[in-house]
Structures are given as C-alpha cells and as structure tokens.
Amino acid sequence: MGFLVFKGGIHPADKKELSADKKITETIKPPKVIIPLSQHIGAPCKPVVTINQEIKKGELIGEATGFVSAPVHSSVSGKVISIIEIPNIMGRMVTSVVVENDFKDEWTLLKDNPDYMKLSPDEIKEKIKNAGIVGMGGATFPAIVKLSPPKEKPIDTVIINGSECEPYLTGDYRLMIEKPSEIIEGLKIIMKVLGVSNGFIGIEDNKPLAIESLKKAVINSEGINIKVCSLRTRYPQGAEKMLIKAITGREVPPRALPMDVKVVVHNAGTANAIYEAVRFGKPLIDRVVTVSGEGIREPKNLLVKIGTPISHLIEECGGLKENAVKVISGGPMMGFAIASLDMPVTKGTSGITVLTEKEIVHTEKFRPCIKCGRCIDACPMGLMPSMLSVYSERGFFEGAKEYNLFDCFECGCCTYVCPSKRPIVHLIRLAKTQVKP
Amino acid sequence: MDKENNHSKSFIVSVSPHIRSDESTGRIMWSVSASLLPAVIMGAYYFGPRAIFALALCIVSSVFFEFLYLKILKKDITINDGSAFLTGLLLGMNLPASVPFYIPVAGSFFAIIITKQLFGGLGYNIFNPALIGRAFLLVSFPKLMTAWTEPSPAFIKIDAITTATPLGILKEEGYTKLIEIFGDKANLYSHLLYGNRAGCIGETSAIALLLGAAFLFYRRYITWHIPLTFIGTAALIAWIFGGNSGLFSGDPLLHILSGGMMLGAFFMATDYVTSPSMKSGQVLFGIGCGFLTMLIRLKGGYPEGVMFAILIMNCFSPLIDRGFKSKIFGAVKKK
Numbered sequence: 115m116g117f118l119v120f121k122g123g124i125h126p127a128d129k130k131e132l133s134a135d136k137k138i139t140e141t142i143k144p145p146k147v148i149i150p151l152s153q154h155i156g157a158p159c160k161p162v163v164t165i166n167q168e169i170k171k172g173e174l175i176g177e178a179t180g181f182v183s184a185p186v187h188s189s190v191s192g193k194v195i196s197i198i199e200i201p202n203i204m205g206r207m208v209t210s211v212v213v214e215n216d217f218k219d220e221w222t223l224l225k226d227n228p229d230y231m232k233l234s235p236d237e238i239k240e241k242i243k244n245a246g247i248v249g250m251g252g253a254t255f256p257a258i259v260k261l262s263p264p265k266e267k268p269i270d271t272v273i274i275n276g277s278e279c280e281p282y283l284t285g286d287y288r289l290m291i292e293k294p295s296e297i298i299e300g301l302k303i304i305m306k307v308l309g310v311s312n313g314f315i316g317i318e319d320n321k322p323l324a325i326e327s328l329k330k331a332v333i334n335s336e337g338i339n340i341k342v343c344s345l346r347t348r349y350p351q352g353a354e355k356m357l358i359k360a361i362t363g364r365e366v367p368p369r370a371l372p373m374d375v376k377v378v379v380h381n382a383g384t385a386n387a388i389y390e391a392v393r394f395g396k397p398l399i400d401r402v403v404t405v406s407g408e409g410i411r412e413p414k415n416l417l418v419k420i421g422t423p424i425s426h427l428i429e430e431c432g433g434l435k436e437n438a439v440k441v442i443s444g445g446p447m448m449g450f451a452i453a454s455l456d457m458p459v460t461k462g463t464s465g466i467t468v469l470t471e472k473e474i475v476h477t478e479k480f481r482p483c484i485k486c487g488r489c490i491d492a493c494p495m496g497l498m499p500s501m502l503s504v505y506s507e508r509g510f511f512e513g514a515k516e517y518n519l520f521d522c523f524e525c526g527c528c529t530y531v532c533p534s535k536r537p538i539v540h541l542i543r544l545a546k547t548q549v550k551p
Numbered sequence: 552m553d554k555e556n557n558h559s560k561s562f563i564v565s566v567s568p569h570i571r572s573d574e575s576t577g578r579i580m581w582s583v584s585a586s587l588l589p590a591v592i593m594g595a596y597y598f599g600p601r602a603i604f605a606l607a608l609c610i611v612s613s614v615f616f617e618f619l620y621l622k623i624l625k626k627d628i629t630i631n632d633g634s635a636f637l638t639g640l641l642l643g644m645n646l647p648a649s650v651p652f653y654i655p656v657a658g659s660f661f662a663i664i665i666t667k668q669l670f671g672g673l674g675y676n677i678f679n680p681a682l683i684g685r686a687f688l689l690v691s692f693p694k695l696m697t698a699w700t701e702p703s704p705a706f707i708k709i710d711a712i713t714t715a716t717p718l719g720i721l722k723e724e725g726y727t728k729l730i731e732i733f734g735d736k737a738n739l740y741s742h743l744l745y746g747n748r749a750g751c752i753g754e755t756s757a758i759a760l761l762l763g764a765a766f767l768f769y770r771r772y773i774t775w776h777i778p779l780t781f782i783g784t785a786a787l788i789a790w791i792f793g794g795n796s797g798l799f800s801g802d803p804l805l806h807i808l809s810g811g812m813m814l815g816a817f818f819m820a821t822d823y824v825t826s827p828s829m830k831s832g833q834v835l836f837g838i839g840c841g842f843l844t845m846l847i848r849l850k851g852g853y854p855e856g857v858m859f860a861i862l863i864m865n866c867f868s869p870l871i872d873r874g875f876k877s878k879i880f881g882a883v884k885k886k
Contacts, residue, residue, distance in 0.1 A: 121880070126570060281570065355880065365881040439563050446569040453564050467569075474563060475571040479627070482674030484576060486823040487830075495880045500828060518879055526568030533574045534674075540566040 147421030156182035189419035245391035250383035254462035277352030280445025285402035290324035294331035300385030409438030409468030425455035481534035489528035499528035506541035580633030586763035593756035597702035598648035606643035612659035613639030641681035644753020699749035743808035776833035784841025815857035832875035
C-alpha cells in the first residue's frame with residue numbers, strides 16, 4: 115500500500131453537493147418503457163418476444179448472441195406494443211422493445227436463496243450471466259466476461275470501484291451509504307468466483323461518509339480480507355487503469371486488460387447488482403441514476419427502471435430550468451450530450467447532467483496550440499495530447515498514431531485544461547476513425 | 552406543461568468533455584505582463600521618463616502592428632489576448648532607455664510582423680518575437696542599442712550620463728576594475744539586486760524580477776525546469792571558467808545578477824511557444840541556454856549572451872520535442 119496516486123489528472127469542481135444528500139428514491143412508474151436490445155459492449159441481443167405479447171417484470175426479452183453479450187429483461191409487467199429502431203447515445207440505431215406498463219408489477223419467479231455463498235463458482239456465474247449484468251459505471255462491458263478470465267491469466271486481486279470521479283454524479287456514493295453490506299456481499303461473490311483472497315474498495319477521499327459506511331460493513335463481515343482504500347480525489351481516479359495503479363501500484367500495459375496484471379475491477383453498482391442476481395435471481399432491470407446539474411430544478415438520486423424515458427426523470431426532478439442548454443447522459447467529463455429527452459435510461463446511464471450556459475464554453479472558435487504543456491501534465495496515460503491534436507487538425511493521422519493515439523481513453527483532462535480551448539478529445543476521436551490501430 | 556417545454560427545446564450537442572477550466576491564453580498573457588510590473592516600476596524609477604516613453608511606444612506599436620496585420624489579412628482580431636502587448640512590453644524592457652523613437656517602432660515591426668505573424672501567428676513562431684526584435688535592432692543600430700545611461704533614481708538628473716554596463720566593464724576592463732568602480736563586492740551585488748546600474752530598462756532589478764517570477768511560480772505559469780537549469784548552468788560555468796586566477800575562481804553571483812539573466816531565464820526562455828513542451832526537454836533547453844550564454848560572455852565578442860543563447864536554443868525546441876517524448880502509462884518494458 116501507500117501508493118494511492120497516479121500521474122496526471124485534474125481537479126474540476128465536483129459539484130456533488132447538489133445531490134449528495136438526496137436519498138435514493140424510486141421514480142414514479144413510467145406508462146411505457148423503451149428497452150434497447152444493445153445496452154452493452156458486444157453483440158446485440160436477439161428479440162425473443164413478439165408484439166402484443168403479455169410479459170412479466172424481469173422476463174427475458176432479448177437473448178444474448180455471443181460470449182461478449184448480455185441478455186435484456188423487461189423492467190415492467192405489461193404488453194409489448196412495438197419493436198422499433200431508436201438511436202442510442204452514440205447515434206447508432208438499436209432495435210428496442212417498447213413495453214406498455216400495466217402497473218401490476220408482476221414479477222417472474224424470484225427466489226431468495228440465503229445460502230448463495232454455498233453455490234459453486236459455475237452456478238454463480240450462470241446466475242450473473244442470465245441476469246444480464248454489465249459494468250454499470252458507464253462502459254457496459256458484460257460482467258460475466260470479466261469473471262471468466264482465461265486459465266493462463268490468474269487473478270489475485272478484486273477491486274470495487276467506488277471512486278465516482280465524474281463531477282455531479284452521486285449514485286454510487288448513495289449506494290455505498292445506503293447499501294454497503296450488499297456491495298460487500300457482491301464483492302465476496304466476485305472473489306469467490308475468481309478464487310481470490312484480496313479484495314479492495316477504492317473510494318476518493320471527498321466521500322468520507324461512504325468510506326465510513328463501507329468500513330463498518332466490512333467489520334461486520336468477518337473472516338474475509340477486504341480493505342477500504344481512501345484515495346486522493348483527482349479525476350480520473352475512477353478510470354480502471356488509474357484505480358489499479360493507485361491501489362496496487364501495478365500499471366496495466368498499453369492495450370492490455372486489468373486481468374493482465376492479475377486484477378479484476380467492478381463498479382460499486384455492479385457489485386450490488388451481482389449480489390441481487392445471485393441471491394434473488396433478479397435480473398438487471400433497474401439502476402440508480404443521478405439527475406443533477408445547474409439546469410435542473412431539484413437534483414435527485416433516482417432508482418430508475420431500465421427503459422424509462424429521460425424526460426420522465428426530468429419531470430420527476432421538477433423539470434428543466436429556463437437556462438438549461440445541454441443535457442448529458444453521464445457526467446460532464448465523459449458523458450454524451452443528447453439531442454432528445456425521449457431516449458431511454460439504459461444499463462450504463464450513471465446520471466443525467468443538465469448544464470446551463472454558464473458551464474458551457476462555446477468552443478466553435480478555438481485558438482492555436484501555444485505548447486504550454488498543460489495537457490501533457492494532465493494526461494493520466496502519459497500521452498502528448500497537444501501533438502495528437504495538431505496532427506489530427508492538419509490531417510496527418512498517421513503522425514497521430516506515432517504519438518500513441520490509441521492509448522487515449524478520452525477522459526477529457528487535456529481538453530479541460532487547454533487554455534486555447536482546443537477540442538483535443540474531439541480531434542483525437544476523429545483521428546481514431548481515420549487510421550487503423 | 553413542462554413536458555411540452557422539454558420536448559420543443561433544442562439542446563447543444565457536442566463531444567465531451569462538457570466543462571472547461573477557466574484558464575485561457577489571454578489570462579496567461581495578461582498575468583505574465585502583470586508579473587513584469589515590479590521590474591517596469593524599477594526601470595522607470597532608475598531610468599526616468601525616457602524609459603516609460605520607450606516602453607509605451609513598444610507596446611503601442613506592437614499591438615498596432617498585430618491589429619494591422621490581422622485586419623489586412625481579414626483574420627479574427629485577437630489583440631485582446633494580450634500576446635502582442637506582452638511582446639511589446641518585453642521588447643521595451645530589453646532596450647536601453649536612451650533610444651530614439653524609431654527604435655521601438657522598428658523593433659516592434661520586426662517582432663510582430665516578421666517573427667510572429669509571417670511564421671503563422673501565435674503558436675507557430677519559432678523564435679521569441681521580442682528577442683528577435685531586439686537582435687535585429689542590436690545588429691542594425693549597434694551604437695544606439697549600446698548607449699547605456701547611468702541610472703538616476705527618481706528623475707533627479709534630466710541629462711543622462713553615458714556609461715557602461717557591469718558586464719561591459721567586466722569584458723573591457725576586468726573584474727578588479729569592476730569591483731573598484733562599485734567600491735566593494737557587497738556594494739556591487741546590492742546595486743545589481745536593486746537595479747541601480749546601467750543596462751536595459753527592465754533587466755536591471757533582480758529583486759523586482761524575482762518578485763514577478765515568484766508570482767508566476769505561484770500561479771504555476773512557469774516551472775523550475777528552464778529557469779533553474781539555465782541559471783544553474785550559467786553559474787556553474789561562471790564559477791569554473793569565469794575567474795582570473797585559474798579554474799574555480801569565478802564570481803557566479805555577478806553573472807547571475809547582471810545582464811539579462813534574470814529577465815531572460817524567468818520570462819523569455821520560458822515562453823511556451825518557443826521552448827520544448829516536455830519537462831525533460833526543458834531541462835536540456837535550460838542547460839543549453841546557460842551554456843551558450845556563458846560561452847558568449849566569456850569567449851564571444853559581446854559582453855552579454857542571454858539573447859543569442861535563447862534564440863539559438865529556440866531553433867532546437869522542435870528537435871528537442873521530437874527527442875523527448877512522454878512515457879506512456881504502463882509502458883515499462885519498452886526499450
């Protein structure tokens with residue numbers, strides 16, 4: 115121990131005070147939900163329901179079509195009214211099932227199994243796989259894949275990511291305060307599946323209540339080696355590679371995965387979902403979403419059914435303020451600005467951030483790079499964003515590749531600090547589409 | 552009601568990140584200009600109204616030339632980003648107070664039009680504009696540019712007396728004579744610290760310059776990498792090779808405090824555009840500046856070498872940037 119830091123990073127105002135003290139509350143039931151069949155990285159699901167079919171809450175509606183895929187379930191009971199194509203936050207069209215809510219809340223069979231820790235790793239994995247659990251921090255990588263490392267890659271450490279380093283977002287924070295034992299149980303399940311005896315929970319030190327809450331929960335669960343780590347608050351502490359570096363001192367090599375340094379990382383929300391799936395057989399049909407930002411009347415942390423339109427959440431939070439100009443799915447550093455509030459909440463929606471003119475810097479006119487080197491100091495990956503942006507701006511995409519273009523994970527630190535207001539991440543994304551890795 | 556509202560509203564859609572720090576090019580330039588204020592005040596105090604006149608003329612003509620060029624080429628007028636102001640200010644601080652009016656104007660023209668704009672404007676110039684402006688003036692008007700006047704605190708004497716700079720005396724008449732003129736070592740150092748000595752308007756007061764530099768360090772606009780290696784290398788060479796009685800008999804403090812060392816190391820060599828971006832490259836850049844400065848001071852024809860040293864190292868900045876790349880996260884095993 116004693117590392118707790120990584121190189122680079124930034125200190126944006128975290129703005130978490132807007133919603134940090136708001137308890138997680140359930141949203142009013144939506145009259146209909148739109149459930150995309152691709153809410154994860156990997157192959158989209160195949161629909162297994164037909165129009166007019168009556169379905170129950172938790173019933174399978176999309177079947178996984180590969181190893182890197184995750185099934186999708188209905189979040190309400192009711193009737194399938196249509197199967198449509200809607201754009202996702204990236205702008206790609208995704209087949210989605212629209213279910214009309216009958217407000218009966220009829221579950222498919224849920225079964226409490228208090229002896230879940232006696233299940234074999236394979237039985238546990240089967241339950242997690244069937245529950246359609248994906249990484250809930252936003253990357254939406256199917257959880258089962260991380261829990262099934264190839265034999266030649268042994269794992270010795272599991273880390274639960276409770277950093278939540280994006281400004282405004284407080285969903286994981288609330289979850290850690292309100293459901294600490296569930297998260298610990300989730301961690302224990304993961305550790306059992308992977309046969310690992312070292313468990314860590316990494317939380318930034320701007321969340322003392324969450325640290326305290328989890329430390330208490332750890333004391334209550336005897337006989338297991340779990341450590342709660344207070345990490346220095348600095349964005350992007352919650353990025354997998356930075357988190358691993360801070361907690362274990364290990365650096366994941368370029369293009370490699372955490373499992374290459376014997377580590378598996380899961381988000382706090384994912385740990386909770388894994389617990390619910392393994393103990394109760396509950397599929398992933400709801401999640402905590404922070405609705406916050408200066409442009410929303412009453413910021414809240416909501417428990418939302420997957421497929422609920424974002425407009426429904428906004429209304430629940432008192433609506434938009436007059437000066438709201440940008441709605442982001444996720445946080446302001448890595449989230450996606452959305453054009454329409456009709457879009458549904460998906461498994462990866464960690465928050466809805468509404469910004470006003472004040473927070474938005476109009477960047478239509480940016481200035482030339484003055485080579486101040488701030489982006490180089492801020493880059494947690496040790497890249498030279500200034501060079502990448504200049505190469506991309508000039509169309510020399512091959513040159514950008516030589517500056518390790520594909521090691522950029524688009525955390526946005528460079529763009530945040532740039533005094534010339536250059537859209538560096540934008541230019542890097544452009545370059546990534548123009549050359550092959 | 553709200554629902555209607557939400558659906559009819561159109562939102563800004565753009566790529567993340569959606570928030571920015573409030574740092575800007577303009578804020579940096581104006582802050583650096585402000586940090587030079589103590590040295591400007593000391594310059595005005597010692598060299599009188601002519602110094603103020605030269606400084607003002609440099610600033611006005613630099614900003615004017617920038618405006619003119621951008622206007623003629625129908626580009627966005629960006630004079631309020633402070634970069635032309637700063638160039639003019641630095642050029643003025645690098646002139647003797649006695650210069651006639653056309654010197655600041657010609658220097659500004661060369662700095663802004665030739666060195667900066669013709670190379671592509673802010674961010675694209677290879678050389679520090681203010682220093683090229685001064686180099687141009689020095690080789691074109693050598694007499695005017697080395698007509699040093701005796702400092703005359705608080706405007707006491709109107710007619711300035713011409714004299715030589717400490718480095719000039721050192722070059723022409725030697726160290727013993729220099730100490731003789733100033734009385735003793737302590738007196739010499741104190742004159743150099745406060746700025747009560749002949750030299751360019753803004754370079755003489757080491758204390759005032761250090762005060763400004765401290766502000767820049769505090770705001771993290773500059774780091775130690777260039778100034779410290781620059782001054783350190785120069786001091787080391789001055790100590791080893793600068794003396795009359797063999798190796799290790801030089802006076803490093805004299806070399807650090809005199810000439811344009813303070814102004815150059817903290818405010819000119821640290822110019823973002825013309826210095827390397829990587830900290831490791833900056834160290835090499837600083838060492839090069841220090842070495843070249845002392846080479847010129849001890850072996851060259853000019854008494855002072857800071858300007859040419861920085862300009863020569865400016866040429867190497869792009870090359871240094873190519874050689875010193877950042878270390879990629881996780882790339883431990885790479886050669």
